[in-house]
Amino acid sequence: MNALVQPVKQFKKEQIQHATEDPSWVRYTLISISLSFILLFLFLPLGLVISKAFASGWQTYWEALSEPDAQAAIRLTVLAAFITVPLNTVFGLASAWAITRFEFPGKSLLTTLIDLPFSVSPVISGVIFVLLFGAQGWFSEWLIAHDIKVIFAVPGIVLATLFVTFPFVARELIPLMQEMGNEEEEAALSLGASGWTTFIKVSLPNIKWALLYGVLLCNARAMGEFGAVSVVSGHIRGITNTLPLHVETSYNEYNSVAAFAGASILAGLAIVTLVLKSFLEWKQGRRL
Amino acid sequence: MSILIENISKNFGQFAALNHINLEIPDGELVALLGPSGCGKTTLLRIIAGLESADEGRIFLSGEDKTAQHVSRRGIGFVFQHYALFRHMTVFDNVAFGLRVKDKKERPSEADIAKKVHNLLELVQLDWLHDRFPDQLSGGQRQRIALARALAVEPSVLLLDEPFGALDASVRKDLRQWLRNLHKELHVTSIFVTHDQEEAMEVASQVVVLNKGHIEQQGAPADIYDHPANAFVSKFIGQTNVLNLNEDNVIWLKTAGIAVDDSKGNVAHIRPHDIDVKKADANSDSPVTLKDWQHLGSLIRVELYRPQDNGSGTYLFAEMPNERFKLLKLNKGDRVALHIKHAHWFNS
Numbered sequence: 001m002n003a004l005v006q007p008v009k010q011f012k013k014e015q016i017q018h019a020t021e022d023p024s025w026v027r028y029t030l031i032s033i034s035l036s037f038i039l040l041f042l043f044l045p046l047g048l049v050i051s052k053a054f055a056s057g058w059q060t061y062w063e064a065l066s067e068p069d070a071q072a073a074i075r076l077t078v079l080a081a082f083i084t085v086p087l088n089t090v091f092g093l094a095s096a097w098a099i100t101r102f103e104f105p106g107k108s109l110l111t112t113l114i115d116l117p118f119s120v121s122p123v124i125s126g127v128i129f130v131l132l133f134g135a136q137g138w139f140s141e142w143l144i145a146h147d148i149k150v151i152f153a154v155p156g157i158v159l160a161t162l163f164v165t166f167p168f169v170a171r172e173l174i175p176l177m178q179e180m181g182n183e184e185e186e187a188a189l190s191l192g193a194s195g196w197t198t199f200i201k202v203s204l205p206n207i208k209w210a211l212l213y214g215v216l217l218c219n220a221r222a223m224g225e226f227g228a229v230s231v232v233s234g235h236i237r238g239i240t241n242t243l244p245l246h247v248e249t250s251y252n253e254y255n256s257v258a259a260f261a262g263a264s265i266l267a268g269l270a271i272v273t274l275v276l277k278s279f280l281e282w283k284q285g286r287r288l
Numbered sequence: 289m290s291i292l293i294e295n296i297s298k299n300f301g302q303f304a305a306l307n308h309i310n311l312e313i314p315d316g317e318l319v320a321l322l323g324p325s326g327c328g329k330t331t332l333l334r335i336i337a338g339l340e341s342a343d344e345g346r347i348f349l350s351g352e353d354k355t356a357q358h359v360s361r362r363g364i365g366f367v368f369q370h371y372a373l374f375r376h377m378t379v380f381d382n383v384a385f386g387l388r389v390k391d392k393k394e395r396p397s398e399a400d401i402a403k404k405v406h407n408l409l410e411l412v413q414l415d416w417l418h419d420r421f422p423d424q425l426s427g428g429q430r431q432r433i434a435l436a437r438a439l440a441v442e443p444s445v446l447l448l449d450e451p452f453g454a455l456d457a458s459v460r461k462d463l464r465q466w467l468r469n470l471h472k473e474l475h476v477t478s479i480f481v482t483h484d485q486e487e488a489m490e491v492a493s494q495v496v497v498l499n500k501g502h503i504e505q506q507g508a509p510a511d512i513y514d515h516p517a518n519a520f521v522s523k524f525i526g527q528t529n530v531l532n533l534n535e536d537n538v539i540w541l542k543t544a545g546i547a548v549d550d551s552k553g554n555v556a557h558i559r560p561h562d563i564d565v566k567k568a569d570a571n572s573d574s575p576v577t578l579k580d581w582q583h584l585g586s587l588i589r590v591e592l593y594r595p596q597d598n599g600s601g602t603y604l605f606a607e608m609p610n611e612r613f614k615l616l617k618l619n620k621g622d623r624v625a626l627h628i629k630h631a632h633w634f635n636s
Contacts, residue, residue, distance in 0.1 A: 183372035184373075187373075191440075192386055193360060193386075193389040197389050201389070
């Protein structure tokens with residue numbers, strides 16, 4: 001055997017470090033930091049919420065949720081989402097379409113403003129509505145004259161939720177539609193399809209997963225929103241308490257079972273959202 | 289169907305993409321809109337299609353004014369550079385799309401649609417792919433499907449925007465041939481946009497050369513090559529050597545066999561194949577040397593260098609058949625004698 005080959009043979013596979021690879025201690029440190037963070041700040045609280053909710057058994061858990069105020073809070077949360085999600089879907093589609101397909105003055109301003117609810121503290125969005133529609137607000141005289149209540153009532157909650165959640169759908173669609181361009185739509189038109197047919201048969205199928213993804217995030221936020229809604233709601237039990245607000249009121253009244261029972265529903269919603277989200281991401285990834 | 293383009297202008301902000309274009313395309317022609325990028329050729333094609341609107345001017349198809357008509361009613365077929373196939377539909381559904389979106393009165397039955405789609409897929413030789421999705425096809429296959437889809441609605445005019453631009457060289461060569469044969473079979477008036485002069489010469493029956501938003505020349509490929517209307521066309525179509533007619537060059541051209549006539553212009557364009565090269569006699573005073581040569585397949589391109597009085601020099605390119613080059617037995621550094629057979633004169 002050739003003597004020169006001998007030393008090379010003695011190297012074991014594990015001893016070779018690839019040029020592009022970080023040292024193993026860097027990898028293990030980073031992985032353990034991120035994993036322990038998730039464990040500490042995600043799974044631990046989540047487990048705590050669920051164990052607290054069931055601390056006094058199924059019976060009490062069920063009673064806490066079927067109590068009229070809790071039921072009213074759930075209904076109001078669903079109602080607010082039921083109104084805001086479709087509206088924001090239409091708004092998101094329209095604005096994404098306008099931004100990616102047309103040239104118009106103020107386009108970049110619109111693009112920036114769509115993100116406004118993300119950059120503004122939710123409390124401020126709530127206060128804006130109080131300033132507009134509250135007892136001393138700009139429209140107060142007109143509202144009183146027509147006997148319409150916005151603040152401390154359901155319309156205020158819907159408006160605040162609407163404002164906080166409007167970026168979600170548009171933000172999902174804009175990058176996708178920009179990347180796709182409009183050649184497929186132009187092709188459909190050149191083949192004799194009307195604008196509406198083109199939208200239904202060509203545009204919508206191409207963006208459907210991103211659209212659903214946006215709707216899902218929008219819904220999660222609409223149901224979970226606390227800050228803005230808290231300002232305009234007035235916390236009237238059984239009337240203007242949404243589920244997140246109900247959790248807070250119950251907790252402040254040392255009714256921890258009711259608080260954690262409500263919280264467990266929100267946590268469940270989060271988990272369902274997360275699972276659907278990964279499914280949609282996977283679907284979308286396969287399409288593109 | 290004939291196409292008449294009357295006084296079309298289009299501006300994008302300050303940029304004039306098209307400047308008073310007038311063009312007539314007779315029925316059944318296969319026309320290339322040829323020009324460098326940014327010359328306005330794609331814009332013109334999109335205006336004919338109705339995908340873009342002109343600021344000024346009119347478009348007539350078969351004598352009918354279509355300027356204000358929506359793209360979906362113009363009866364054109366459009367083929368995009370990046371195919372624009374509907375990615376969520378099978379090949380079959382893509383080709384059937386134009387038939388299925390027709391008004392109820394005109395829409396064929398599903399059975400008729402299926403028959404027609406399969407016929408078209410056979411025409412483009414891809415019927416075996418009918419249940420695939422676009423992302424499962426190669427670029428060349430996609431473009432043929434896109435063509436079948438455009439032909440399904442029996443367009444009176446077929447418009448192709450750089451149809452082979454995104455394909456690799458060998459596929460492009462095949463498809464050029466194939467498109468020309470298809471056109472012979474169908475005789476539908478077609479316009480295709482290209483920046484590749486070889487492609488235009490090879491495929492088209494008529495070539496329209498565009499530059500900076502206006503038409504430089506229109507004619508049969510041979511006509512444009514042999515009689516370029518101006519210096520731009522001469523340089524853009526094929527290769528050419530450009531010589532400024534200074535005193536030095538005038539004297540030298542005379543020794544190479546070209547009599548200079550000042551009245552025709554101040555620049556001479558000489559095609560590489562119009563330069564005859566041979567080994568200089570031992571006692572000849574020809575100053576030209578052979579610097580280098582490249583093998584272009586059937587042709588050899590030789591790089592010639594001529595030193596000038598002021599110390600600088602000019603490079604010239606000549607082309608000759610492979611066989612001839614072998615007979616001449618030339619080596620790098622040899623002194624050569626030139627005979628120029630023909631030159632074009634332009635004012636620059």
